[in-house]
Amino acid sequence: MKGIIHQLDKAFESRIRLGIMSVLTVNEWVEFNELKQLLDVTDGNLASHIAALEKKGFLEVRKRFVGKKPNTSFRISQAGRKAFEHHIAALENLLRQQG
């Protein structure tokens, strides 16, 4: 039991980070505002969670300008996809144990 809990990635402990990864897993480039809408969080909250994931190398950031407005998009990295899949597998294992 304890072993399985250790397989859960600390980086994904927060519901918002889990949400970010879920969205990025099934989408190509996702804009900041789209993520914000999907997860229903504030700018600052989302930004801090994204920064944490970026630091881990789990996502790629693309900044560009649409007209005069800055536009930031995110994409999951290979490492991020792997870590997230591992995390989901661990959750499923945990569930099986409880079930």
Add this chain to the structure above:
Amino acid sequence: MESNEQPLDALRDIKALMERSSRFISLSGLAGVFSGIFALVGAAAAYWRVNIAPWAVRSDDTPFGTGRIVHIDTDVASFLAIDAILVLLASIAVSYIFTKRKARRKQQPLWGAYSRHMLMNLSVPLVTGGLFCLILFYHGLIGLIAPATLVFYGLALMNAGRFSLEEISYLGLSEVILGLICMAFLGYGLIFWALGFGLLHIIYGILMYVRHDR
């Protein structure tokens, strides 16, 4: 919560978010371009055949008739049916090939939640439209078939577009508008068909290719 969230809730959240946010991004623009070309070739063939062997009896003398057609030359009818089926099959085949190729490159499964959502949303209005047109044919209202196909196809695309690239929705809207115009100008069905299934597919196909495929 945060750290001691139950795994079941977490997995449920993940699944819901994935489905809510997911779009089938692997549709290929090239498939649209080739389908459009096939449609134009099919339309040209139909025009050529109908011109040299017109409907036996027509209620008026515009190319594809407006109202009731009492009798259709069986040869012409079967030629048009085969023509349409060939265009449809060729388009489906080429779409499958290009989309499969793009899905592999995008690392998105061809048969996932996104494509399933998209196909479900596409097929319900499409099958409805198909049956609707068969009934029109049964009543002899041949002239109404072209606008009906365009409108139903457009609505189907708008419905499916929510689960795919946004260009699909705009293509759908264009088809609906074209279908309504076609309805107002009965008798030019073949031309509107060529515009809707040929030209619009090519234009939006190129747009999708430029924006997403490269």
